[in-house]
Each structure stands twice: as C-alpha cells, then as structure tokens.
Amino acid sequence: MLTNTIAYFRHKPSLTIGFLFTVASVLLGIWVAAIPQIKLRLGLTDATLGLSLLLAPAGALTGVVAAPFVFKKIAVGKWMLTGHLLYCLIFILQVTAFTPVLLWLALYANGLVGFLNGVSTNAVVDLLEKQHNRRIMSASHGMYSLGGGISAGLAAIFYAVKIPSGWQIAFVAVALAGILISVRGYLLSYNQHIESDTSFRLPAGGVIGLAFICFVTFMGEGCVADWSAIYLKESLGGSKAVAGLGFAGFSIAMAIGRFNGDSWIPKLGSKRMAITGSLVAASGFLVAISFGSIATAIAGFTLIGLGFSCIVPILFSTATKVPGVSPVTGISAVASGGLIGFLAGPSMIGLVAEQYSVATGLSIIFFLAVFAAVIAWRNEYLMNRHSRAPEVNYQDQLF
Numbered sequence: 001m002l003t004n005t006i007a008y009f010r011h012k013p014s015l016t017i018g019f020l021f022t023v024a025s026v027l028l029g030i031w032v033a034a035i036p037q038i039k040l041r042l043g044l045t046d047a048t049l050g051l052s053l054l055l056a057p058a059g060a061l062t063g064v065v066a067a068p069f070v071f072k073k074i075a076v077g078k079w080m081l082t083g084h085l086l087y088c089l090i091f092i093l094q095v096t097a098f099t100p101v102l103l104w105l106a107l108y109a110n111g112l113v114g115f116l117n118g119v120s121t122n123a124v125v126d127l128l129e130k131q132h133n134r135r136i137m138s139a140s141h142g143m144y145s146l147g148g149g150i151s152a153g154l155a156a157i158f159y160a161v162k163i164p165s166g167w168q169i170a171f172v173a174v175a176l177a178g179i180l181i182s183v184r185g186y187l188l189s190y191n192q193h194i195e196s197d198t199s200f201r202l203p204a205g206g207v208i209g210l211a212f213i214c215f216v217t218f219m220g221e222g223c224v225a226d227w228s229a230i231y232l233k234e235s236l237g238g239s240k241a242v243a244g245l246g247f248a249g250f251s252i253a254m255a256i257g258r259f260n261g262d263s264w265i266p267k268l269g270s271k272r273m274a275i276t277g278s279l280v281a282a283s284g285f286l287v288a289i290s291f292g293s294i295a296t297a298i299a300g301f302t303l304i305g306l307g308f309s310c311i312v313p314i315l316f317s318t319a320t321k322v323p324g325v326s327p328v329t330g331i332s333a334v335a336s337g338g339l340i341g342f343l344a345g346p347s348m349i350g351l352v353a354e355q356y357s358v359a360t361g362l363s364i365i366f367f368l369a370v371f372a373a374v375i376a377w378r379n380e381y382l383m384n385r386h387s388r389a390p391e392v393n394y395q396d397q398l399f
C-alpha cells in the first residue's frame with residue numbers, strides 16, 4: 001500500500017497538483033477551529049450562523065454558471081494559481097470579519113472561488129492520469145485530508161499558546177501563498193482551456209445518483225468541519241484545544257484511506273467501496289452522538305473520515321468516464337451536488353440545533369449516509385469489479 005503513496009510523493013506533477021488540495025484544507029482547518037470564537041465575536045446564534053453559511057453554497061451555484069465561461073477564457077493553470085491565491089485572501093477576510101456583512105461577503109466568495117478551484121484541480125488530475133497512465137485521484141484527495149489534519153493540529157497548538165485566530169490565518173495564508181508563488185512555473189505550464197457545454201442540461205439519472213452520493217458525502221464532511229468543534233466544546237464541554245481534534249481525527253483517517261484508495265479501489269471495485277464506505281460513515285455518526293463523551297465523539301468523527309475517504313475520488317473518476325458526457329461537465333455535475341451538500345449541510349444542522357441540539361442535527365446525516373449506500377448499490381456507472389483502467393506499476397512511472 002505504501003508503494004503508491006511513496007511514488008505519488010516522488011512524482012512532481014502529481015505532488016504539485018496535490019499541494020493545491022492541501023491549500024484548501026489547511027485554510028479550512030484554521031477556519032473550523034475559529035468558528036466558535038467568530039460566532040461569539042459577532043453575536044451569532046446557531047440559527048443565524050447556519051443561515052450565514054448558506055451564502056457559501058449560493059456562491060458555489062454561481063460558480064456552476066460561471067465555470068464554462070471562466071475556463072473558456074482563462075487557461076486552467078493560470079486559474080489554479082490565481083484562484084488559490086484568492087482563496088488565501090478570502091479565508092483571511094472570513095476569519096477576521098468584524099461585522100456579519102463582511103463574513104457574508106467572504107462566505108459567498110469562498111463558495112464561488114472554491115467551486116472553480118475544485119473543477120480546475122480535478123480536471124487536471126484526470127488529465128495527469130491519462131497522460132501518465134497512473135491512478136492519482138484518490139491520493140490527490142488524500143492531500144486535502146492530510147492538510148485538514150495538519151491544520152487542525154496547528155490550530156490546537158496555536159490556541160494552546162494563546163495565539164488569536166486572526167494571526168493564525170494570516171500566518172498560514174501568507175505561508176501558503178508564498179509556496180504557491182514559488183511553484184507558479186509548474187502551475188502555469190498547464191495552458192489548456194478546459195471547456196464544457198455553456199448551456200445548462202439536466203444530467204442523466206445515473207449522473208444525478210453520483211451527484212447525490214457526493215452531496216451526502218460532502219454534507220457529512222462539511223458538518224464535521226463546521227460543527228464538530230462546536231459539538232465538542234459547547235455540547236460536551238471540551239476545551240478550545242480539544243475542539244479541533246474531532247476534525248483532526250476525521251481528516252487523518254480520511255487521508256489514510258485516500259492514500260491507499262488507488263490500490264483498494266481497483267481490487268474491490270468502485271461500487272463495493274462506495275457502499276461499504278457509506279455504511280461505515282453512518283456508523284461513525286452514531287458513535288459520535290450516542291455516548292455523550294469527548295473520546296467517543298472524536299472516535300466517531302474519525303470513523304466518519306475513514307468511511308467517506310474513498311467515495312469522493314471514486315465519484316470524480318467515474319464522472320470523467322460517463323458515456324456522452326465530457327470530463328469537465330461530469331466533474332461539474334458531481335461537484336455541484338457535493339459543494340451544495342458541503343456548504344448547505346452545516347446550515348441545516350444550525351437550524352436543527354437551534355430547535356433541538358447539534359447531536360440531533362448530526363443524526364440526519366446518519367440516515368442520508370445509509371440512503372447513499374442504497375443509491376450506490378443501484379447506480380449503473382459504479383462497477384462491481386475491477387476498474388477498466390489498467391493496473392500500473394508505479395515505480396516504472398517515476399521521472
């Protein structure tokens with residue numbers, strides 16, 4: 001299993017694109033740990049926080065409309081560099097927002113730029129897989145999970161030594177921006193224009209099924225990201241340092257699964273992996289909310305990360321191979337469902353938490369994850385057996 005991971009880190013084109021996934025999750029991890037303080041500083045209730053977070057999916061939906069026009073005009077490499085530098089700036093504004101209006105503007109921009117970044121990076125991963133005849137989709141998403149675990153751990157250390165969240169995000173964002181600028185030559189070398197249909201068309205039923213599974217998976221990830229810290233701190237009485245450990249356990253478990261996913265998926269089949277992963281994640285939600293202790297909650301969040309780990313790479317890879325659908329269109333359709341779930345799910349939890357509790361809100365994801373397993377079982381594009389893509393000796397692919 002480590003062979004694939006080691007080869008990934010030694011393959012510069014793969015690692016450079018993988019770093020972009022890490023940028024997004026490192027920034028997210030700092031934001032996640034800061035949410036309780038932002039909520040307090042701006043005087044937001046659970047419901048108003050939840051409604052505020054709805055502006056991010058609104059931005060993502062704007063990105064769905066804008067993507068064909070943006071990528072027709074701007075080379076994918078130029079957008080990857082510009083978009084991720086913008087992302088660093090947006091997260092600084094989001095964490096340091098001193099009024100609700102500034103927070104709302106930052107959340108909307110986050111959804112818009114995040115969607116375009118996701119489409120561009122996943123399209124380039126698909127391009128690299130075809131160019132080099134190697135599987136890197138799961139490992140690339142593993143870089144996202146690894147970054148989330150690292151940032152949550154950093155946030156715990158920052159809070160332990162009493163560094164304010166504003167300085168945390170400024171330090172991290174500036175460091176990431178510096179690295180992005182240092183690798184700009186690699187990113188700008190991708191001068192392709194990734195194009196898709198400029199008119200909206202309702203996807204085929206099987207693609208809608210993939211989008212729904214992505215919706216549930218990203219919703220689970222978004223809810224753990226935005227509410228695990230609040231659940232651990234406010235519902236279970238954890239400290240500021242402990243509050244980020246739920247997302248850290250989730251991210252590390254997801255990274256482990258994803259770095260091994262490129263070897264697991266072809267052996268077990270994408271359908272079997274998607275079904276099993278959904279059920280494992282569902283059990284994680286039950287563990288997180290059923291026992292009322294910090295230790296079991298962190299264990300539950302960790303189990304959720306392991307269960308969901310390989311599902312998104314499976315969905316994005318499958319979306320690029322749907323007959324009659326271009327890779328960018330397929331990725332956009334699946335990513336749309338995913339980002340809506342990731343960004344709207346936390347808002348739903350906030351509304352439920354206002355009336356009942358955070359645990360009650362999280363229980364909804366349990367039922368959705370079980371339903372996602374059923375949809376995966378019925379989906380025509382997920383395969384029961386080995387992937388059609390050839391097995392690759394990764395050591396022969398090193399440059």
